[in-house]
Amino acid sequence: MANRLTTKDRILNAAERLFAERGFSETSLRLITSKAEVNLASVNYHFGSKKELIQAVLARYLDHSMPAMLQALARLAKQPQLTLEDVFEALVEPLMSANEVRQNGTAIFLQLLGRGYIESQGHLRWFVTTNHGEVLSSLSRVVNRAAPHVSPVEVFWRLHFTLGTLVFTMSSFDALADIAKVDYDQSNNVESVLRRIIPYLAAGVAAPMPQLAPLPVVES
Amino acid sequence: MANRLTTKDRILNAAERLFAERGFSETSLRLITSKAEVNLASVNYHFGSKKELIQAVLARYLDHSMPAMLQALARLAKQPQLTLEDVFEALVEPLMSANEVRQNGTAIFLQLLGRGYIESQGHLRWFVTTNHGEVLSSLSRVVNRAAPHVSPVEVFWRLHFTLGTLVFTMSSFDALADIAKVDYDQSNNVESVLRRIIPYLAAGVAAPMPQLAPLPVVES
DNA sequence: GTCTATAATCAGATAGAC
């Protein structure tokens, strides 16, 4: 034992890497336990089921980053003047703090989040929104104050557009960074991409309201 | 037979719906063939394997929409004056033309595309980029002309941010449209969301260049 | 082309010895 992590932690560490890289359903418990060098049965002993392991992996990041997010948002709420760039800038640090959980934690966290939303593992979406919905509503309020010309429902849409930008980019981070290096000789790490993304998000969220023709009836 | 689609088409139709809704690996051939009301073995007879079925499903949309995209881009390239809103507006119609392939085709197409990129089914990424990479490079050129203050490498990043916005939003379309209806009493269909997304994308792509500190060595 | 039947594999979960 001595200089070795507990079995539980070895499982969590191996699982989060594999889940982020390959997705939840593409990652078998057998693969996890072999990478973690622990016994297959230990997953069920420590976590009960694969579903609960997935939630435990995500919880480790959510419990760490969401409070940091809320704090940052609370600080922003007190600020008298507020631009959208300020808002998104302020969220980088809480996101980067996921690197304290683990090396490359920020990328892993955002990849897991994206996979959680997209693999319609119903239980995950429920798990995230019921435990951490406050972050989104708090963010909505701050954004609304920084961009008062954007209606609340439009803020709702644009924050989800923003989430899509973030998680998709992080899911493809390795491939995209490779192309940027090969085709444009530009080096990037997770933080540089996050900062590269900020002006894009800020400008997008602050864009003029769309002019939509009235909807025809029915259709979905 | 008479008034009944061929077995091959019945499989494609059932498969694309299920793949778009649930993802590729979460959709078994058994589920597909039962929804399509055809025999399980017919998938392998007509397509050879699940992998090839996935590619055939995507190909039907790519072969239809990508040429339309290229035409729209060619028209744009000839235009003397060009704004980014023009560019993205012009792409809505080719995207909506996927509805000619099938009811709700646009949403299905974008969901499939997103899942193809995110479920690291390596073969799919390769399949898409080798067959239709020209669309991206053509789009890059047009965008670069409409927003000359954005460097080519930044255009590269921002178009991928844009792809993320699109596919993530469409993957979550039903859930998001539900929330917009319940919480904000706002009805939406696929086209209205696409048009809602345009100002966001246009503003994001046109945003001022990021000011980045020089990168430290190493790190990924 | 379509069907039944089945092969071959792999998944998550568990019983029970230690």
Place this chain on the structure above:
DNA sequence: GTCTATCTGATTATAGAC
């Protein structure tokens, strides 16, 4: 807590009759 061995069920794919 950890291990081996195994259960149970699902999956893709195929052989072979019709």
